[in-house]
Amino acid sequence: MRLVVREAALAFRRAPLLSALSVTTIAFSLFVVTLFGLVAVNLQQGLRAVAERVEVVAYLLPGTPVETVTLALKDIEAFPEVQSADFVSEDQALARARAELVEFRDVLQELERNPLPASIEVRLKPHYRDAASVDAVAERLRGFGFVDDVRFGRDWVEKLDRLRQLAGAVGLGVGAAFAAVAIIIIGTTIRMAVLHRSREIAIMRLVGATDGFVRRPFLLEGALKGLAGGLCAMALCYGAYAAINRWLLHVAFLSRTQALAVVGFGTLIGLIGSAASVGRHLRHV
Amino acid sequence: MIKFASVFKAFPKGGLAVKDVTFHIAKGEFAFLTGHSGAGKSTILKLMYAGEPVTSGEVRVSGFNVTAITRREVPRLRRRLGIVFQDFRLLEDRTAEENVAFALEVTGARWAGISARVMRVLTQVGLAAKAAAYPRELSGGEQQRVAIARALVNEPLVLLADEPTGNLDERATRGVFQLLRDINAGGTAVVMATHDLDLVRQAPYRVLELQDGALVYDSQADEAHDQAVSP
Numbered sequence: 001m002r003l004v005v006r007e008a009a010l011a012f013r014r015a016p017l018l019s020a021l022s023v024t025t026i027a028f029s030l031f032v033v034t035l036f037g038l039v040a041v042n043l044q045q046g047l048r049a050v051a052e053r054v055e056v057v058a059y060l061l062p063g064t065p066v067e068t069v070t071l072a073l074k075d076i077e078a079f080p081e082v083q084s085a086d087f088v089s090e091d092q093a094l095a096r097a098r099a100e101l102v103e104f105r106d107v108l109q110e111l112e113r114n115p116l117p118a119s120i121e122v123r124l125k126p127h128y129r130d131a132a133s134v135d136a137v138a139e140r141l142r143g144f145g146f147v148d149d150v151r152f153g154r155d156w157v158e159k160l161d162r163l164r165q166l167a168g169a170v171g172l173g174v175g176a177a178f179a180a181v182a183i184i185i186i187g188t189t190i191r192m193a194v195l196h197r198s199r200e201i202a203i204m205r206l207v208g209a210t211d212g213f214v215r216r217p218f219l220l221e222g223a224l225k226g227l228a229g230g231l232c233a234m235a236l237c238y239g240a241y242a243a244i245n246r247w248l249l250h251v252a253f254l255s256r257t258q259a260l261a262v263v264g265f266g267t268l269i270g271l272i273g274s275a276a277s278v279g280r281h282l283r284h285v
Numbered sequence: 286m287i288k289f290a291s292v293f294k295a296f297p298k299g300g301l302a303v304k305d306v307t308f309h310i311a312k313g314e315f316a317f318l319t320g321h322s323g324a325g326k327s328t329i330l331k332l333m334y335a336g337e338p339v340t341s342g343e344v345r346v347s348g349f350n351v352t353a354i355t356r357r358e359v360p361r362l363r364r365r366l367g368i369v370f371q372d373f374r375l376l377e378d379r380t381a382e383e384n385v386a387f388a389l390e391v392t393g394a395r396w397a398g399i400s401a402r403v404m405r406v407l408t409q410v411g412l413a414a415k416a417a418a419y420p421r422e423l424s425g426g427e428q429q430r431v432a433i434a435r436a437l438v439n440e441p442l443v444l445l446a447d448e449p450t451g452n453l454d455e456r457a458t459r460g461v462f463q464l465l466r467d468i469n470a471g472g473t474a475v476v477m478a479t480h481d482l483d484l485v486r487q488a489p490y491r492v493l494e495l496q497d498g499a500l501v502y503d504s505q506a507d508e509a510h511d512q513a514v515s516p
Contacts, residue, residue, distance in 0.1 A: 003390055010378075200376055202374075203374050203375075203376060204387075205359075205360075205363075206336075206363065206374065207363065207364075207368075207387065207388040207391055207435065208361070208364035208388070208391055209360060209391035210360045210391075211356070
């Protein structure tokens with residue numbers, strides 16, 4: 001192990017420019033991928049915020065006993081899709097209307113009788129905020145005898161669905177393309193570093209070094225370059241995030257797990273790139 | 286020690302480089318491989334250290350059946366051999382001492398003993414004073430001595446030298462050749478490929494001459510023949 005660390009350290013010392021170039025290339029390749037990831041994360045978060053407003057409202061027939069509603073609420077909350085179900089009485093509905101519909105305040109004040117029905121407001125769990133689930137829940141709500149009508153923004157939920165699907169497909173496609181480009185660039189960079197030392201590899205083999213002995217320092221070197229590149233990419237990304245946050249708009253940064261995944265991805269590509277390049281090279285000596 | 290029996294070596298685009306070569310080199314023997322450029326000297330040496338696969342025939346070196354050697358066994362074979370080249374093949378960014386030590390390190394030798402063993406062989410080749418010098422700071426003859434020290438450090442039974450004096454002036458050539466003779470006197474078999482006939486004439490060693498890949502002359506067989514026909 002001591003020898004592996006020494007040989008890997010020597011490689012950095014012997015070709016500092018090439019090593020710095022490798023790390024920089026890895027850093028910028030990963031930076032582009034991570035920046036795209038950041039956009040995707042923020043887009044996803046935006047869509048999630050919009051999706052939180054997905055709500056199914058069941059209007060109740062006048063005179064429905066409170067006990068019946070209370071029992072029904074328990075049943076509704078037990079639906080797998082449902083996050084919460086709240087009862088809004090006629091009076092609460094009127095109070096809310098008065099507070100929210102300021103321009104009709106006078107009309108609402110002069111009412112002799114409350115025209116607003118009581119309702120049950122159903123919010124869905126995050127994974128079920130799509131058109132199909134909303135439809136299913138609405139259908140089941142209609143099954144209750146005391147439910148007069150069920151409302152939800154069908155068009156709106158369907159549009160949100162389409163937007164989510166589009167964002168997912170574009171994200172996956174563009175993300176995969178960016179990642180593939182990063183892998184190719186990083187792989188080529190690592191291969192250059194290996195080719196730079198091809199004579200050395202041949203000499204190592206001639207004096208009786210096993211393939212494993214030749215390979216190990218390269219693997220460590222590749223992993224370290226990937227790690228350094230990943231850390232630099234995260235630093236660049238954080239800089240970009242801070243700048244956008246300060247001067248443009250408020251955005252979210254990657255979670256700790258996502259940031260670690262980027263650094264881990266860099267390390268892994270460095271490792272795999274080195275293994276592939278050295279392996280291919282060793283077969284020829 | 287080294288046995289070639291009806292050995293052929295063909296390159297995909299280069300035709301036959303070695304044709305039906307048979308010889309045996311005994312333990313502690315010194316043998317020259319001679320012939321013009323392209324005669325097959327280097328290829329014969331490569332077949333000995335598994336630098337090229339044998340096309341047909343049998344090659345045995347230091348107990349290894351090189352004809353059927355696996356990739357895993359190659360390092361073990363090479364650790365039993367010392368190999369020296371015309372272009373020295375030293376690692377440019379390591380000192381003489383580090384170059385020699387490297388051949389020991391790859392074998393997994395114990396750290397504690399490496400330095401002493403390295404200095405011993407550097408002393409043997411007359412370069413102890415230049416242990417800390419980098420190859421670029423050494424003359425051609427000195428670089429070849431470092432390469433020989435590296436070849437010797439694992440105490441090989443056979444030293445293979447491919448034109449070891451090819452890049453050296455006359456004085457350095459004499460020095461390196463004398464060193465190889467001393468090593469041979471210590472019991473190590475030496476196979477030296479060379480086209481320097483003056484060098485070959487200087488010493489009463491066995492000569493194997495190659496021509497277009499075929500063995501056309503073996504001084505030992507000649508001697509045996511002379512002894513057989515003399516009354």
